[in-house]
Amino acid sequence: MSTTERPRILVVGGGYVGLYAARRILQKMRYGEATVTVVDPRSYMTYQPFLPEAAAGSISPRHVVVPLRRVLPKAEVLTGRVTAIDQDSRVATVTPLVGAAYEIPFDYLVVAMGAVSRTFPIPGLAENGIGMKGVEEAIGLRNHVLEQLDKADSTMDEEIRRKALTFVFVGGGFAGAETIGEVEDMARDAAKYYPSVRREDMRFVLVDAADRILPEVGPELGAWGLEHLKKRGVEVYLSTSMESCVDGHVVLKNGLEVDANTIVWTAGVKPNPALARFGLPLGPKGHIDTTETLQVRGSDHVWAAGDNAQVPDLASGEGAWCPPNAQHALRQAKVLGDNVISALRGFPQRTYRHANKGAVAGLGLHKGVAMIVVGKAKIRIRGRLAWYFHRGYHGMAVPTWNRKIRVLADWTLATFLKREVVSLGAMENPREEFYEAARPVAAAGATAVPVGAGNASQQRERAGA
Numbered sequence: 001m002s003t004t005e006r007p008r009i010l011v012v013g014g015g016y017v018g019l020y021a022a023r024r025i026l027q028k029m030r031y032g033e034a035t036v037t038v039v040d041p042r043s044y045m046t047y048q049p050f051l052p053e054a055a056a057g058s059i060s061p062r063h064v065v066v067p068l069r070r071v072l073p074k075a076e077v078l079t080g081r082v083t084a085i086d087q088d089s090r091v092a093t094v095t096p097l098v099g100a101a102y103e104i105p106f107d108y109l110v111v112a113m114g115a116v117s118r119t120f121p122i123p124g125l126a127e128n129g130i131g132m133k134g135v136e137e138a139i140g141l142r143n144h145v146l147e148q149l150d151k152a153d154s155t156m157d158e159e160i161r162r163k164a165l166t167f168v169f170v171g172g173g174f175a176g177a178e179t180i181g182e183v184e185d186m187a188r189d190a191a192k193y194y195p196s197v198r199r200e201d202m203r204f205v206l207v208d209a210a211d212r213i214l215p216e217v218g219p220e221l222g223a224w225g226l227e228h229l230k231k232r233g234v235e236v237y238l239s240t241s242m243e244s245c246v247d248g249h250v251v252l253k254n255g256l257e258v259d260a261n262t263i264v265w266t267a268g269v270k271p272n273p274a275l276a277r278f279g280l281p282l283g284p285k286g287h288i289d290t291t292e293t294l295q296v297r298g299s300d301h302v303w304a305a306g307d308n309a310q311v312p313d314l315a316s317g318e319g320a321w322c323p324p325n326a327q328h329a330l331r332q333a334k335v336l337g338d339n340v341i342s343a344l345r346g347f348p349q350r351t352y353r354h355a356n357k358g359a360v361a362g363l364g365l366h367k368g369v370a371m372i373v374v375g376k377a378k379i380r381i382r383g384r385l386a387w388y389f390h391r392g393y394h395g396m397a398v399p400t401w402n403r404k405i406r407v408l409a410d411w412t413l414a415t416f417l418k419r420e421v422v423s424l425g426a427m428e429n430p431r432e433e434f435y436e437a438a439r440p441v442a443a444a445g446a447t448a449v450p451v452g453a454g455n456a457s458q459q460r461e462r463a464g465a
């Protein structure tokens, strides 16, 4: 970290809001006007709408992330977590990946820490569930699903086989519906290469506490999406929830019980719980309370936006908050960036106002729904055309030309060369085989395994689960 005489603009989080706000500030800033410091535990921004396609192998996982240091060459990028903020003395504590925590002073603060998976104390969920918030989870899910096909194809035990071929997804919003759509598509495709596994042998289950799925695209398209998934053989259970999943034994509130090696949790998000330590005003659900200028209420030098903030939705009317989505995050980030520059120069703040432009969702190759708002009209599209809208929109929205071109290349190659169906689960612990070869001979008969060895499912298997 550099020491500087210039005012420091500290951006906490390098996701959608953090990346775009820092970029905007740097674009508008005069030479030497301020130092922009971005802190994030990851050295990259994740384009989350592409996670389901990364999980299905349609896009290389590397292409859904954007390296912060490359995109923000004029910013100071620190890889670590902001763990405390002293609002009175304007000092933040950064805990780096390694080494002791340190403090950095700031003059202006942008809080963009996003959201985390919203979970409940369900027995077995922490041990058996997998989320869909990061690229690591998307890679893990893809490897895990393909590994289940490997297992099912190589066992004579019907019980093991059935459990391996059962996939439960909890949550039918954007993330859940898109992920089950993409993963079912991939598994159906992959089954062609497994002599003893057919699509009919696999069981895909989607569970949601609400009475519909895909609320983001409205009731009509949501209903179409539901029927579409059912036609593809997905069992959908609505108005119910998962009560427990100890050792992969899933019990639903409606009485259904099913054994599954794969439990994907996509039941919504909640604001980053670390916000509670920062002494900022929070709303009823834990979001930072901001005004329509994206300033934190009661402050003139702190801004917040995106999934961790409750921003008044002026386009929807009194008392409404902007929903947590990329559409708002991106636009808020730009207004936020401009407002930080205005504060730096003593100019007035701009208000944030954005009317919903619609939503698109992909449900696997050539399948999707799209709701496009034109003036007061809502155009609803489904099937292949909607899928083209989905790809077109996200292909253009992913940050940087580098990523747009790489994603387009992935899609084009997949059209001609078919998608990859190899599981690289061992990648999660590349040292395991070498450890077995190199460990001292005296210990060779021992069953000890290095801490953290193997992926989650391998560890569970060793433990006899």
Ligand SMILES: Cc1cc2nc3c(=O)[nH]c(=O)nc-3n(C[C@H](O)[C@H](O)[C@H](O)COP(=O)(O)OP(=O)(O)OC[C@H]3O[C@@H](n4cnc5c(N)ncnc54)[C@H](O)[C@@H]3O)c2cc1C
Pocket (backbone or CB within 6 Å): 012, 013, 014, 015, 016, 017, 018, 039, 040, 041, 042, 044, 045, 046, 047, 048, 049, 050, 051, 052, 080, 081, 082, 083, 112, 113, 114, 115, 132, 133, 174, 175, 272, 274, 305, 306, 307, 308, 324, 325, 326, 327, 328, 329, 360, 361
């Ligand atoms: C699977 C999935 C699919 C989605 N699909 C769509 C879609 O199709 N359309 C749409 O509009 N929206 C979609 N979304 C939602 C959209 O991605 C989010 O609304 C958007 O990413 C929010 O941006 P953000 O900057 O608030 O948070 P994020 O982009 O999540 O960024 C938060 C950043 O803060 C960092 N951070 C966390 N804690 C700390 C800390 N203590 N210190 C420093 N940094 C920290 C994180 O590492 C992260 O980089 C999807 C989300 C998911 C998960």
